[in-house]
Amino acid sequence: MTQTSDGTPAMAGQKSLIIFDLDGTLIDSAVDLAAAVNRMYGKLNLPTMPIDTIKSWVGNGSVKLVERALAAHQQTAQQVDSQALSAAHEIFLAEYAKCSTEQTQAYEGVSAGLTALADAGYTLAICTNKPTRYLPEILAHFGWSDSFAIVIGGDSLAVKKPNPEPLLYICQQLGILPKQAVMVGDSKNDILAAQAANITTLALRYGYNYGEPIDNTNPDMAFDDFNQLTAYLLR
Numbered sequence: 001m002t003q004t005s006d007g008t009p010a011m012a013g014q015k016s017l018i019i020f021d022l023d024g025t026l027i028d029s030a031v032d033l034a035a036a037v038n039r040m041y042g043k044l045n046l047p048t049m050p051i052d053t054i055k056s057w058v059g060n061g062s063v064k065l066v067e068r069a070l071a072a073h074q075q076t077a078q079q080v081d082s083q084a085l086s087a088a089h090e091i092f093l094a095e096y097a098k099c100s101t102e103q104t105q106a107y108e109g110v111s112a113g114l115t116a117l118a119d120a121g122y123t124l125a126i127c128t129n130k131p132t133r134y135l136p137e138i139l140a141h142f143g144w145s146d147s148f149a150i151v152i153g154g155d156s157l158a159v160k161k162p163n164p165e166p167l168l169y170i171c172q173q174l175g176i177l178p179k180q181a182v183m184v185g186d187s188k189n190d191i192l193a194a195q196a197a198n199i200t201t202l203a204l205r206y207g208y209n210y211g212e213p214i215d216n217t218n219p220d221m222a223f224d225d226f227n228q229l230t231a232y233l234l235r
Helices: 031-041 052-057 062-071 082-098 110-119 132-141 165-174 186-197 226-233
Strands: 017-020 125-127 151-152 180-187 198-202 222-223
Touching: 017 165, 031 052, 031 062, 031 082, 052 180, 062 082, 082 110, 082 132, 110 226, 125 165, 132 151, 151 165, 165 180, 165 186, 165 222, 186 198, 198 226
Parallel strands: 017 125, 017 180, 125 151, 180 198, 198 222
Antiparallel strands: none
């Protein structure tokens, strides 16, 4: 990247599309996800786990979350048949449907930032590994139903992040070249997918990245909060 007059990196070329991750980027959903996992544990007669532990399992979609939850009690996918894993997953999905917006909050500055970016002419999109079925309710809860040109969930396509295909699909559907896009996320899944798609990567340090610093994945820029991100994009 080139540098601006104050020495900070500037995005090369004209950007018109911003693709956002959801959990850990726009919303803090850890409490509700943990509640659903622990309710699943209850129905499986397994001990509950702390929120911070469950938070470290988030990022690769709901099936992987449940697999990690079972593995924490030495019940990995290898030790239980696929039917048992599927049954546990269905319990989780049902429990999460009951609480997906109970304690989930937007991170500070997100709603105002999305409005400012849209007003500045950016096209906004979401690419999340969260199951699609929950997205309309969550977006409506925060007043974001009309904020995004396209929303892709973890089961919208045959693959999910860190595969680059969902990001490339968004660009294709919107008629925007990858070089004109930016990916904003909190997880290495977001950064690796965007790097593979040749899309500029902007990371947020406050989210869910398996307990690892997001800077380790070498994003083009990283920010401590959403207001910093918005200010950078509006430069």
